[in-house]
């Protein structure tokens with residue numbers, strides 16, 4: 001089963017929508033609760049990163065019998081140093097975004113912790129693509 | 137302990153989400169950093185925070201939290217209230233500071249479980 005969502009950069013009011021839809025769907029499919037929890041954390045963080053740091057993005061979800069694969073593809077500034085960005089506590093979030101409680105620099109580490117496979121590719125001044133796989 | 141008992145014992149204001157007051161709580165998590173809550177809060181916990189915008193309810197719903205308590209008498213945004221109603225997750229407010237409220241709640245949970 002394939003699903004697609006659009007993310008609008010800068011629009012925090014809709015952040016978490018895709019994660020919420022996927023959560024409902026996985027529940028209906030009877031996927032194990034612990035597995036759903038992990039996927040929801042990773043999807044939410046990826047979604048919010050597009051909202052906070054990029055201009056626009058697409059989420060492509062593919063649910064198969066044994067796994068869920070999610071790709072988050074954005075147009076945005078890209079990440080110059082991925083290794084640095086992956087470090088807990090590293091953040092370039094704006095003051096406004098930090099005041100809302102985002103910008104702890106925990107999003108990417110949360111994604112890594114809660115996925116079975118995680119790939120990140122980025123081109124400066126073009127965009128970032130995340131691919132994550134969770135096995136049921 | 138149920139959310140409704142917390143409301144009574146800690147003298148909390150129920151702002152919205154009354155339908156969720158019957159829910160049993162498993163503990164609490166205190167943080168104003170959203171990714172911290174996303175990564176570390178557990179199902180059925182009560183979340184104590186000073187953040188009042190609607191992303192708080194999105195996280196409470198995604199994490200299956202039992203309720204959100206705003207500190208220092210802070211009032212939520214309208215969109216936060218709407219989201220709380222939709223998700224049937226109680227949005228509560230306390231006049232206490234985070235420190236005082238957490239201390240009281242800690243004592244209560246230790247006593248009553």
Ligand SMILES: Nc1ncnc2c1ncn2[C@@H]1O[C@H](COP(=O)(O)OP(=O)(O)OP(=O)(O)O)[C@@H](O)[C@H]1O
Pocket residue numbers: 045049050052053054074076077078079085086090091092093101102103104105106107108109128170171172
């Ligand atoms: N999609 C993206 N486009 C551009 N930069 C990004 C993107 N995702 C992450 N980054 C960069 O990596 C940094 C670390 O991301 P991470 O999600 O770990 O933390 P954060 O978003 O700053 O804060 P938090 O997730 O805790 O709210 C960001 O501050 C930003 O510089």
Ligand SMILES: [Mg+2]
Pocket residue numbers: 045048049103106107108171
């Ligand atoms: Mg982030």
